[in-house]
Amino acid sequence: MQQEVIDLIIETAKELGEDELSVDVELTGETELFGENGVLDSMGLVTLVVAVEQAIEDRFDKTVALADEKALSQANSPYKTVAALAQYAAGQFEGD
Numbered sequence: 852m853q854q855e856v857i858d859l860i861i862e863t864a865k866e867l868g869e870d871e872l873s874v875d876v877e878l879t880g881e882t883e884l885f886g887e888n889g890v891l892d893s894m895g896l897v898t899l900v901v902a903v904e905q906a907i908e909d910r911f912d913k914t915v916a917l918a919d920e921k922a923l924s925q926a927n928s929p930y931k932t933v934a935a936l937a938q939y940a941a942g943q944f945e946g947d
Contacts, residue, residue: 852944856907856937863906864899871898880934889931896930907940915943 861878869875872895876882883889885896900917907915916922917940922929929939 853934853937853941856941857933859906859910860899860903860933860937863902867898867902871895878933880932880937882933884932884936885930886928900930900936903936903940911944913944915940917943 857880864872864874864878872891874890874895876890878890884891884899885893889896891899897918904915904917907913917929917936922939927935929935
């Protein structure tokens with residue numbers, strides 16, 4: 852499931868395009884999204900998170916909250932890399 856979500860995040864980022872995300876690199880699971888070496892600023896991260904939540908609902912018929920208090924309080928940020936965000940999202944599927 853995690854690889855499917857990684858692919859979905861990358862696909863969603865491509866759909867948003869460089870104009871909305873200001874990303875001009877090829878995303879992979881290891882791409883750092885946010886932080887010191889991240890490719891997104893805070894607005895780009897919010898844009899991507901909202902779009903990924905919607906894409907997950909559309910594709911998997913699952914509702915997830917990727918910007919909740921639990922995500923924001925974790926020692927290892929789910930926004931660090933594409934794979935970390937996918938792992939966090941996939942973990943919410945198991946909670947259903």
